[in-house]
Amino acid sequence: MTQAAQQAPVAGTGQDVLVVDGLVRRFGDLTAVSDVSFRIAPGETYGLLGPNGAGKTTTISMIAGLIAADKGSVTVVGETMGPSKVIPKRHLGLVPQDLAIYPDLSARENLNFFGKLQGLTGGDLKKRVAEVLELTGLTDRAKGPTKDFSGGMKRRLNIGIGLLHQPTLLILDEPTVGVDPQSRNQILESVESLSVEGMAVLYTTHYMEEAERLCDRIGIIDSGVLQAEGTRDELIQLTGGVDHIQLSGSGDTTAAAEAIRALPSVARVDAERGRLQLTVHDAPRAVAPIVTTATSAGMQLSDVQITRPNLESVFLHLTGKALRD
Incomplete structure (x- = not known):
């Protein structure tokens, strides 16, 4: 730059x-x-x-x-x-x-x-x-x-x-x-x-x-x-600076969700069928302990996806609509 x-x-x-x-x-x-x-x-x-x-x-x-x-x-x-x-x-x-x-x-x-x-x-x-x-x-x-x-x-x-x-x-x-x-x-x-x-x-x-x-x-x-x-x-x-991590897999997702909630970097955990949606701070640093915690709690992971906020997120946050609406 x-x-x-x-x-x-x-x-x-x-x-x-x-x-x-x-x-x-x-x-x-x-x-x-x-x-x-x-x-x-x-x-x-x-x-x-x-x-x-x-x-x-x-x-x-x-x-x-x-x-x-x-x-x-x-x-x-x-x-x-x-x-x-x-x-x-x-x-x-x-x-x-x-x-x-x-x-x-x-x-x-x-x-x-x-x-x-x-x-x-x-x-x-x-x-x-x-x-x-x-x-x-x-x-x-x-x-x-x-x-x-x-x-x-x-x-x-x-x-x-x-x-x-x-x-x-x-x-x-x-x-x-x-x-x-x-x-x-x-x-x-x-x-x-x-x-x-x-x-x-x-x-x-x-x-x-x-x-x-x-x-x-x-x-x-x-x-x-x-x-x-x-x-x-x-x-x-302006969006709060939070990231999102999605964990997909099988096993004891309920126990995994409870264990992950205790991690200091995790702000929120939403459990769906075979999937956990996490709101976290600094996803690149948080993802390793999250994966370790989930597997230790009995969840077998098949996929991990990280979504970080971008300017599209900012525009949506400020205006309530997508950038290209």
């Missing part, structure tokens, strides 16, 4: 590249975003995790200055952001859900075009285009028209365009939606490398596993409200 705490502060911002404070956005009677606040430090990858329609895209549209907030503020590298602001937008790289590439141009031509729009010229432009092609895995396909690219290749090029001018903050809005597994993994590997270079990243997704893999801190958003934020471990503590 990244080492945001060791990164030097960006000039003029103290410790934060992005500060989002109390954002509100309404569309008629619908409040799409309600009092959302968070910060991103240099070199940090921050994830906005939530289902479709949770308010992620509206939030980043305000952060990028594409739409105005009804209330609240956004500062990027110490500069106030808004639709009419130019200076803070120079520090941003925005990769939208909708592809922003020219299909009749090659990957290299697309990058050259957008690089010139971002103020790159001459040798600097040529060098950055080559670096971005390498980073996105498109060097071997740099000359062909992008209309012949797979969906994953187009997504990777879209990310490359956002990276060309080496922004202080890169915003990625659901960058892996609709791509094949190989391209998805390449995209995730590319994102992982960015914070190592000191770039701050804001990453929106509804895929729990992406947030867990990429993000130093995660904000869980639903119905326009930031329900909670923190590291993965901090968020999981």
Whole structure:
């Protein structure tokens, strides 16, 4: 994971590249975003995790200055952001859900075009285009028209365009939606490398596993409200931090249940036919004495399953529904 705490502060911002404070956005009677606040430090990858329609895209549209907030503020590298602001937008790289590439141009031509729009010229432009092609895995396909690219290749090029001018903050809005597994993994590997270079990243997704893999801190958003934020471990503590172990087998399960209840790591035991459902603290450490106790009490085990809480569990705990409902 990244080492945001060791990164030097960006000039003029103290410790934060992005500060989002109390954002509100309404569309008629619908409040799409309600009092959302968070910060991103240099070199940090921050994830906005939530289902479709949770308010992620509206939030980043305000952060990028594409739409105005009804209330609240956004500062990027110490500069106030808004639709009419130019200076803070120079520090941003925005990769939208909708592809922003020219299909009749090659990957290299697309990058050259957008690089010139971002103020790159001459040798600097040529060098950055080559670096971005390498980073996105498109060097071997740099000359062909992008209309012949797979969906994953187009997504990777879209990310490359956002990276060309080496922004202080890169915003990625659901960058892996609709791509094949190989391209998805390449995209995730590319994102992982960015914070190592000191770039701050804001990453929106509804895929729990992406947030867990990429993000130093995660904000869980639903119905326009930031329900909670923190590291993965901090968020999981909101569920009580307990694990579950299921023991299946035959023999004296009643005696096994009674003996297991006496163990200090066990919070609860529910006995079913040929099965014990345990709620425990720190399952990896607890499982060995639990198995020993069960077998000593006369239970012959056929299967042991450990379930540890994840971000799906946290989302369910906070909202009362599954992440993809």
